[in-house]
Amino acid sequence: MAAYKDLSKKELSALKADLEKEFKKVKAKGMKLDMSRGKPSTEQLNLSMEMMDVLTSKSDLVCEEGVDCRNYGVLDGIKEAKQLLADMMEVPKDNIVIFGNSSLNVMYDTIARSMTHGVMGSTPWSKLDKVKFLCPVPGYDRHFAITEYFGIEMINVPMTPTGPDMDIVEKLVCSDPAIKGIWCVPKYSNPQGITYSDETVHRFAKLKPAAEDFRIYWDNAYGIHHLYEDKHDYLIEIFMECKREGHPDMVYKFASTSKISFPGSGIGAIAASDANLADIRKQMRIQTIGHDKLNQLRHARYFGDIHGMVKHMRRHADIMRPKFDTVLQTLETELGGLEIGSWLAPRGGYFISFDAMEGCAKAIVAKAKEAGLVMTDAGATFPYGKDPRDSNIRIAPSYPTLEELKEAAKIFVLSVKLVSIDKLLENM
Amino acid sequence: MAAYKDLSKKELSALKADLEKEFKKVKAKGMKLDMSRGKPSTEQLNLSMEMMDVLTSKSDLVCEEGVDCRNYGVLDGIKEAKQLLADMMEVPKDNIVIFGNSSLNVMYDTIARSMTHGVMGSTPWSKLDKVKFLCPVPGYDRHFAITEYFGIEMINVPMTPTGPDMDIVEKLVCSDPAIKGIWCVPKYSNPQGITYSDETVHRFAKLKPAAEDFRIYWDNAYGIHHLYEDKHDYLIEIFMECKREGHPDMVYKFASTSKISFPGSGIGAIAASDANLADIRKQMRIQTIGHDKLNQLRHARYFGDIHGMVKHMRRHADIMRPKFDTVLQTLETELGGLEIGSWLAPRGGYFISFDAMEGCAKAIVAKAKEAGLVMTDAGATFPYGKDPRDSNIRIAPSYPTLEELKEAAKIFVLSVKLVSIDKLLENM
Numbered sequence: 019m020a021a022y023k024d025l026s027k028k029e030l031s032a033l034k035a036d037l038e039k040e041f042k043k044v045k046a047k048g049m050k051l052d053m054s055r056g057k058p059s060t061e062q063l064n065l066s067m068e069m070m071d072v073l074t075s076k077s078d079l080v081c082e083e084g085v086d087c088r089n090y091g092v093l094d095g096i097k098e099a100k101q102l103l104a105d106m107m108e109v110p111k112d113n114i115v116i117f118g119n120s121s122l123n124v125m126y127d128t129i130a131r132s133m134t135h136g137v138m139g140s141t142p143w144s145k146l147d148k149v150k151f152l153c154p155v156p157g158y159d160r161h162f163a164i165t166e167y168f169g170i171e172m173i174n175v176p177m178t179p180t181g182p183d184m185d186i187v188e189k190l191v192c193s194d195p196a197i198k199g200i201w202c203v204p205k206y207s208n209p210q211g212i213t214y215s216d217e218t219v220h221r222f223a224k225l226k227p228a229a230e231d232f233r234i235y236w237d238n239a240y241g242i243h244h245l246y247e248d249k250h251d252y253l254i255e256i257f258m259e260c261k262r263e264g265h266p267d268m269v270y271k272f273a274s275t276s277k278i279s280f281p282g283s284g285i286g287a288i289a290a291s292d293a294n295l296a297d298i299r300k301q302m303r304i305q306t307i308g309h310d311k312l313n314q315l316r317h318a319r320y321f322g323d324i325h326g327m328v329k330h331m332r333r334h335a336d337i338m339r340p341k342f343d344t345v346l347q348t349l350e351t352e353l354g355g356l357e358i359g360s361w362l363a364p365r366g367g368y369f370i371s372f373d374a375m376e377g378c379a380k381a382i383v384a385k386a387k388e389a390g391l392v393m394t395d396a397g398a399t400f401p402y403g404k405d406p407r408d409s410n411i412r413i414a415p416s417y418p419t420l421e422e423l424k425e426a427a428k429i430f431v432l433s434v435k436l437v438s439i440d441k442l443l444e445n446m
Numbered sequence: 447m448a449a450y451k452d453l454s455k456k457e458l459s460a461l462k463a464d465l466e467k468e469f470k471k472v473k474a475k476g477m478k479l480d481m482s483r484g485k486p487s488t489e490q491l492n493l494s495m496e497m498m499d500v501l502t503s504k505s506d507l508v509c510e511e512g513v514d515c516r517n518y519g520v521l522d523g524i525k526e527a528k529q530l531l532a533d534m535m536e537v538p539k540d541n542i543v544i545f546g547n548s549s550l551n552v553m554y555d556t557i558a559r560s561m562t563h564g565v566m567g568s569t570p571w572s573k574l575d576k577v578k579f580l581c582p583v584p585g586y587d588r589h590f591a592i593t594e595y596f597g598i599e600m601i602n603v604p605m606t607p608t609g610p611d612m613d614i615v616e617k618l619v620c621s622d623p624a625i626k627g628i629w630c631v632p633k634y635s636n637p638q639g640i641t642y643s644d645e646t647v648h649r650f651a652k653l654k655p656a657a658e659d660f661r662i663y664w665d666n667a668y669g670i671h672h673l674y675e676d677k678h679d680y681l682i683e684i685f686m687e688c689k690r691e692g693h694p695d696m697v698y699k700f701a702s703t704s705k706i707s708f709p710g711s712g713i714g715a716i717a718a719s720d721a722n723l724a725d726i727r728k729q730m731r732i733q734t735i736g737h738d739k740l741n742q743l744r745h746a747r748y749f750g751d752i753h754g755m756v757k758h759m760r761r762h763a764d765i766m767r768p769k770f771d772t773v774l775q776t777l778e779t780e781l782g783g784l785e786i787g788s789w790l791a792p793r794g795g796y797f798i799s800f801d802a803m804e805g806c807a808k809a810i811v812a813k814a815k816e817a818g819l820v821m822t823d824a825g826a827t828f829p830y831g832k833d834p835r836d837s838n839i840r841i842a843p844s845y846p847t848l849e850e851l852k853e854a855a856k857i858f859v860l861s862v863k864l865v866s867i868d869k870l871l872e873n874m
Contacts, residue, residue, distance in 0.1 A: 055518070063516040067503040075495040088491040088708040090483070118546050119738045126733040134561050134572060134596060144562060144572040160735075167732040168562060280516045283740040304595040305554040307588075310547045310738065312711040 021357035022438055027446050034439045041389065041432050044425075049390040051426040056208070056368035057417040058277055058334075065333050066279045069320040073312060081318075087311035093302055094295075099285060099314035105324035106242060107273050108255045109289040115298060118309045121274035121286040125235065126164050128270060128288070131301050132198070133168055137231035138267065138297045143168075143198065152190060152200035154182035156371060156399030156410045158208040161201040161237070165401075172401035175200075177207070179362075181214035184221045195228040199235050205253045206240040209371040209399055209412035211364020213251035223259035225268065233294075234260075234269040240367040241273060242331050245339050249365050257289060266291040275317060277368065278327060278334075285309075285317055341415040341423050345370055348427035358438035370413040371399075378437045379408045385433035391426050449785035450866055455874050462867045469817065469860050472853075477818040479854040484636070484796035485845040486705055486762075493761050494707045497748040501740060509746075515739035521730055522723075527713060527742035533752035534670060535701050536683045537717040543726060546737045549702035549714040553663065554592050556698060556716070559729050560626070561596050565659035566695065566725045571598075571626065580618060580628035582610035584799060584827030584838045586636040589629040589665065593829075600829035603628070605635070607790075609642035612649040623656040627663050633681045634668040637799040637827055637840035639792020641679035651687035653696065662688075662697040668795040669701060670759050673767050677793050685717060694719040703745060705796065706755060706762075713737075713745055769843040769851055773798055776855035786866035798841040799827070806865045807836045813861035819854050 022030065073079065079087045081096040095103075095116025104111040117124045136142045143149045150171045153162060157177075165172055173190065175182045181204070191197055202222075204214040214222075222234055236256055244250050260268045267290075275284035288298065321327045346363050349372070353359050361372045374382055379396035386393050394412040397403040418426055450458065501507065507515045509524040523531075523544025532539040545552045564570045571577045578599045581590060585605075593600055601618065603610045609632070619625055630650075632642040642650075650662055664684055672678050688696045695718075703712035716726065749755045774791050777800070781787055789800045802810055807824035814821050822840040825831040846854055 057518050060514065060517075063514065066516075070501050070503045070505065070507075073498050075498045077498065079498075086488065086491065088494075088711065089488075090485050090704075090709045120734060123734045130558055130562065134558065142572070144570070160732075163732050167729070276518075280740060281518045282736050283516065283738045301595070304588075304591050306548055306551045308710050310711045310741065312708060313738070313741070 019355055021355060022442055023357055027443065030439050030443055034436065034443075037432060037436050037439070041436060044429055044432065045389040047390075049425055051391040051418060051422055051429065053414050053418065053426050053430070054392045054394045055417065056277070056414050058281060059337065059417050059419070061337050062334055062416070063280065065330065066320075069279055069316060072316050072320045079312065079315065081311065081315055085311070087315045090307050092311055093306075093308050094299060095287070095309070096311050096314050096318070098318035102318050102321055102324065102327065103273065103285070103287045104289070106327060107238065107271055107287065107289045109257050109271065113257065113289050113291065113295065115288050115295055115302070116309060116314060117286045117288065119282055119284060119286065119313070120276055121237065121239065121272040122160055124286050124288050125161070125237065125272055127301075127305075128235070129164050129168055129170075131298070132231070135301065137233065138293060140231035143170075146196070148196045150194065150197045152182070152187060152197060153401045154200070154202065155401070156209050156405075156412070157201060158203055158237070159394075159398040159403075161235075162401045165201070170198075173197075174401060174406075177210060177212060179212060181212065181218035184218055188221065188225065191225050191227045191232060193228055197227070198229055198231055199233050201235050201237065203237050203239055204256070205238055205251060206243060206364055206367025208239065208367065209369040209410070210362055211367045211369060211371065212362065213253050216254050219254040219256055219259055222256060223263045223265065225265070227268070232268065236269050236271045238271055238273050239277070242328060243277060243334070243368070244331065244366040245335050245342055246365055247332065247335070251365050257291075261291070267293050270294065278330065279317060279320070283313070285314055338416060340420055342370065344420060344423050345413060345415045345427050348424070348431055352431040353434060356435070359434055368414060368416055370415065372411045372413055373409050374411060374434060375438050375441055376407045376409050378441055379405060379411050381437040381440070382411060382433045385437055386429050389429045389433070391429040393430070447783055449783060450870055451785055455871065458867050458871055462864065462871075465860060465864050465867070469864060472857055472860065473817040475818075477853060479819040479846060479850055479857065481842050481846065481854050481858070482820045482822045483845070484705070484842050486709060487765065487845050487847070489765050490762055490844070491708065493758065494748075497707055497744060500744050500748045507740065507743065509739065509743055513739070515743045518735050520739055521734075521736050522727060523715070523737070524739050524742050524746070526746035530746050530749055530752065530755065531701065531713070531715045532717070534755060535666065535699055535715065535717045537685050537699065541685065541717050541719065541723065543716050543723055543730070544737060544742060545714045545716065547710060547712060547714065547741070548704055549665065549667065549700040550588055552714045552716050553589070553665065553700055555729075555733075556663070557592050557596055557598075559726070560659070563729065565661065566721060568659035571596075574624070576624045578622065578625045580610075580615060580625060581829045582628070582630065583829070584637050584833075584840070585629060586631055586665070587822075587826040587831075589663075590829045593629070598626075601625075602829060602834075605638060605640060607640060609640065609646035612646055616649065616653065619653050619655045619660060621656055625655070626657055626659055627661050629663050629665065631665050631667055632684070633666055633679060634671060634792055634795025636667065636795065637797040637838070638790055639795045639797060639799065640790065641681050644682050647682040647684055647687055650684060651691045651693065653693070655696070660696065664697050664699045666699055666701050667705070670756060671705060671762070671796070672759065672794040673763050673770055674793055675760065675763070679793050685719075689719070695721050698722065706758065707745060707748070711741070713742055766844060768848055770798065772848060772851050773841060773843045773855050776852070776859055780859040781862060784863070787862055796842060796844055798843065800839045800841055801837050802839060802862060803866050803869055804835045804837050806862075806869055807833060807839050809865040809868070810839060810861045813865055814857050817857045817861070819857040821858070
């Protein structure tokens with residue numbers, strides 16, 4: 019089919035009438051569909067059910083270092099959980115601290131601590147006139163919510179197919195001492211599914227920040243969340259690169275098992291240099307007597323080792339792959355060649371990012387909702403919820419069943435077509 | 447036996463020689479004993495082992511409000527966990543927010559939030575020149591560690607047999623707007639085992655603080671941790687009292703199941719007014735997608751209801767009671783009448799507080815260590831670790847076995863005697 023922009027007003031109007039009939043029919047079904055959040059599906063949750071049987075009243079609940087996991091003690095994680103998450107995060111075991119049930123909380127704590135106590139002895143950010151963060155866009159709304167909550171000024175940096183625009187990152191980070199961090203989801207990024215290229219990672223590691231307390235907030239949330247067995251993205255391990263470049267302290271890595279075992283009942287961790295971890299432990303010692311060691315033990319014994327985890331992720335992929343394929347096929351079949359939107363086909367992660375014609379995202383999300391499909395709010399992928407082009411929409415295909423997803427994808431493309439036609443007609 | 451102060455120099459010296467022989471013998475045994483922390487014993491941990499079997503791969507993991515506890519969702523706690531902890535904390539279910547694995551972390555978060563965001567719209571404490579907290583002494587070292595970490599000035603308020611000296615509390619709280627809080631362990635207090643009297647609670651509820659963002663930090667850590675079935679202390683419920691006095695927002699209550707189920711793998715909660723909880727949820731929403739619902743469900747199903755928890759606590763008491771009795775009997779038999787120390791016999795909680803002669807606490811703890819007995823550091827029960835009289839020692843009888851405890855108590859009284867004689871001789 020021809021691109022919409024090449025159609026006449028009459029052709030567009032006729033098309034619109036047809037599509038509206040179709041939309042009315044779909045709407046009449048009164049469906050309730052949700053592609054708004056990166057939630058694993060029930061089928062995926064079932065994959066980990068045997069984890070519930072790992073610890074029983076007959077189990078020996080003493081961990082490798084001889085500590086009874088039922089009691090107080092062990093501030094920063096039991097040995098076997100550290101080993102598992104270290105392998106998952108591709109860092110040495112001693113560069114890991116295990117936290118509670120999610121990495122979001124670890125990131126929040128990291129910013130909160132920097133506000134009140136600075137970073138490794140630097141001035142607490144709350145005492146500074148201005149603190150800024152770089153935010154590659156589109157990005158993850160919950161990252162932006164943390165920095166907004168603490169009154170940190172967020173600066174958009176456009177994503178490219180190889181990661182954030184490093185020319186801009188270098189220029190800003192190296193010149194402005196108020197810039198204290200950058201939010202990164204470096205692999206299968208949220209929402210685009212982009213993996214940072216080797217060059218991007220190298221340029222990150224070579225950064226010479228104007229601020230001594232600048233840190234790269236490397237949220238490797240989807241490090242082992244591949245979709246295809248034969249097509250993986252590869253991401254260079256940044257902690258070692260930073261070390262090689264003489265900046266071992268410049269990066270905090272975050273990850274959790276939320277989308278591996280159970281969301282909200284997993285274990286989260288931070289990986290960083292010895293000096294960073296010493297700084298973090300100073301706070302932890304005040305904040306807690308230790309996190310849930312029984313859940314750490316449960317995870318370590320269930321997965322056994324990183325190989326067990328990798329095998330487990332293949333089962334997740336088997337469930338996720340057809341869902342991504344369904345959405346991508348619908349986009350391709352229904353919108354291919356129409357020039358009213360663009361998207362990438364990711365090899366992992368939880369999202370597909372859709373860029374509509376400028377000024378159409380909000381209207382598309384509203385249109386889809388009319389027919390019972392909830393999408394992530396348009397704008398959510400930008401700081402302050404403001405997409406300057408009103409173009410980006412995040413599609414989260416994981417939660418609905420395959421059947422629901424087919425319906426949802428149909429509603430979505432129909433909404434895109436209708437809103438785009440209106441936009442084109444408006445400008446004629 | 448006569449009071450040591452009435453003995454002659456010669457008599458004391460002779461006694462000292464005998465006691466030193468005894469001490470040498472005990473020391474030669476090379477024991478390793480620990481009465482330093484309020485840790486449940488292995489026997490107590492075993493009481494909750496069946497909790498490990500409550501959730502299995504065959505369980506329905508959907509909670510009462512129909513949410514799959516394995517997935518994201520439910521910010522502030524599942525209904526059945528709220529009900530259980532509400533009953534435990536003696537407040538309505540809607541005045542509870544469930545957090546992660548410990549109440550210490552909840553208290554830390556509460557102070558941290560007040561530093562960066564104030565309390566219900568007040569000026570963030572980090573923007574103020576001076577923030578002060580009242581600290582009833584002796585008290586809990588980890589409370590003091592939190593306020594110290596945030597640079598909050600701590601003011602000692604002496605404990606009396608009915609709670610903190612309320613004349614001082616009223617005078618300070620009502621006149622100084624820099625005073626933002628007071629740390630309280632109102633029932634079976636740490637370390638003295640004192641329960642605040644009705645009058646004390648009433649006077650708390652009637653406080654008219656100079657600071658609008660003053661809060662009572664009511665850490666009811668031992669609310670149902672009785673030692674005797676027939677002798678309970680009763681504590682008036684403060685939230686309702688504050689409400690009646692027209693100050694519903696003046697109190698935060700904290701508690702957890704750490705010393706009910708498993709320390710570090712329990713669930714923590716805060717109870718407060720609707721307005722306080724709304725303020726707290728604003729932060730929580732940024733900090734986390736929700737805490738570990740599977741562990742909440744595990745607790746709710748294991749205990750069933752508050753009656754199940756109360757029955758469970760009787761089994762804890764059966765284990766704790768002989769330990770407390772052993773220590774108290776040894777103190778009575780060995781130190782009674784000597785006038786070299788005083789103590790209270792608590793009806794619950796985890797500690798016995800011992801007041802040595804002025805200037806002796808550090809030396810007693812050091813002496814005990816010589817013979818292989820680790821006690822809580824002298825001074826730990828005071829802000830900044832500074833006991834102005836160097837007198838208070840916290841005894842934690844829960845962790846050692848009864849056999850170990852007998853030895854530990856012997857070493858302790860021997861150390862008290864030896865150090866006290868030295869002190870008396872010094873001043874002769």
